[in-house]
Amino acid sequence: MHHAGTAAVLGDLSGFRQEFYRCLTGRADALFELCDAALCADGPVTSLVELSLEPEHRRGHGSLYEGLNHGGVDVGKFRNVVARQRIPRCDDGRIVLAIDVSHWLRPDANTSPERLFCHTYARGKGQAQMIPGWPYSFVAALEPGRTSWTAILDAVRVHPSDEHTDLAATQLRAVVQALVAAGHWREGDPEIWIVGDSGYDGPRLAFLLADLPVGVLVRMRSDRVLAFPAPPRAPGALGRGKRHGARFEFKDPHTWPTPAHSTTTDTTRYGAAHARSWDRLHPTLTRTGSWTDHKGQLPIMEGTVIRLHVDRLPGTGTPKPLWLWHCATATTTGQMDRLWQMFLRRFDLEHTFRFLKQTLGWTTPRLRAPEAADRWTWLVIAAHTQLRLARHLVEDLPRPWERHPATPARLSPARVRRGFRRVRQTTVSPTNPPKPSRPGPGRPTGSRNSHPAPLHDPGKPAKTDIKT
Template structure:
């Protein structure tokens, strides 16, 4: 079973009366623009049912409050989901979760973790044997991802011919750890795309594996390609299901509306096998329907099963605001800024 987690932002920069707004990361289409917006963040953990495609079925889709952060929220969601699973899953995470904090918070969770690493990360090997003098060392030699001179001989190396990515070179190093999580050993995988024809070499792709060691190197790295289904789901609910279209007044209203997104996604998944494709005039017919294609043809299902809602009533004319009724200005809330203070280093007196 494969799980994937990530978080996204519901941008509300002009909602000055919405409580608990924070600064959230959001990619900007223009180059040079800061990838920051004001709104509310939501963390999602989803089940990826297929080997390929854009289907992602969310199990939890919850708001990240101003008292929480994406790392802590994702760790709590993973722990809650794994308690109800019959087998040990593989969880896939982006580079933001490839840190010591996430590794330590999910150390007791019965799930294998495959995370992407930023190219400027520094890891450490196993410490050398104790010499008998002074304090035993906690870290070994540095392993800088962007400095090949610090790389020891790989524990495993192989070449794979991928049908879409071409010829790939895979390298594996074991028994590495972050500086803040020395007790949690990990395996680092480098995926390098070699030159094929007119293609130029691209930057290496780094992954970190925390889990059982009985899986082959070829199968581990290929699982990470399934993580992008969560990104497709975020795009689908924002563009097709209009998740971020309403302008609600309170966080509780936004949460209730957000709870409908996983329910709608599961309904489309359950109707996928029994629905007939209804392509638009500019679309080609296909066999494996995506969430968008199922949503286009879902009207045929609603026409058969009907709806429990009553018939719409005539609108009429509103009476408007009652004369003499006092008006009260809504409360405006400041933007909550999450701060992080690094611990001060204690200087040692050499005198």
């Protein structure tokens, strides 16, 4: 990169660091230096107290925990700061957002409130477990090619009283509005695509976000049954007309009519990818779950169903077909191929989760209060954003077994982090120097804790109907 470009990127990084510091409303110096210590540590973060020994953290370990337990982060302001940074786009200029949940498991934290039972996978078929923890919903912008980078834009901890899809809609609305306010989307631009897994109710998301310039693409379970539009009403017919037409069962090929589009694409990783699509399919909604309190007649949410089948999946046996639902109708062949290819980019978010947990130590601390966990989560997001902004600034420091030299586009987040300490020395550090202090006396020797922490049971609260 030429000198002018390097200066511009360095200015963006320094500007982000200053704006991030202004979003810290309490214990700002301790929290900011804790974030820098996590960025510049030589290896993966295995303990918070070990970060206090890094040269970037100029304060004691007591201030580290004071910052996490009693500090402050203006989340709304920081969300807008992150949205103003560079956002990856597709070749046609489209922004693609992926939403997914990652779990901070806390099985032994009986004194930690607001834990939920988190679905976790284990080795072997049928070995999934439900483990107490804090689930976090992340929204990230995806890059078009195969990469381990995503742009994390927001994170919200799922509370026991939250409904999964409604929470996702509220979170996505805030992110999209922040992107529009930052000028990343203007009138006439391609609509923003939202990609989600089968845990999200796609028609419900499309209904709640209908006033925004977005399109929803979600995976559906292979046992779903949808319906075609109702047939035209016969002249002179009495009674209420049908709302749903012929059934479309994912498991029964006899219910599949001739597809609207059918393509075969050769891929290097999956072999031949066979895609077929059917137009104007909708689920038959009932007043359960998210639709329980819906006022008026339940809507008909029509969309396009795509069935994707590949020849092989690396490391697995016979691949199963993938069923996708898109909120738009009358899609073309080219749009169908772009949709399923963009959905496969959603799995790049799994690389981001792995990096946050295994390298930046997102789920490493054993914090008791969920509010402290929220503060640490936003520090990790700030660290990941700084690494993304510094991709074209760091000098690659490869291990002997790694391929080098690597272009900035090929550098992984872990390799960028190795060289971030040198980049940090050229950026702005808005923190104030530490003041000399003496540690407190602590609890007297031999005394016992007279105020034990209360115990909290994990899981959603039971719904009870109280009649007076």
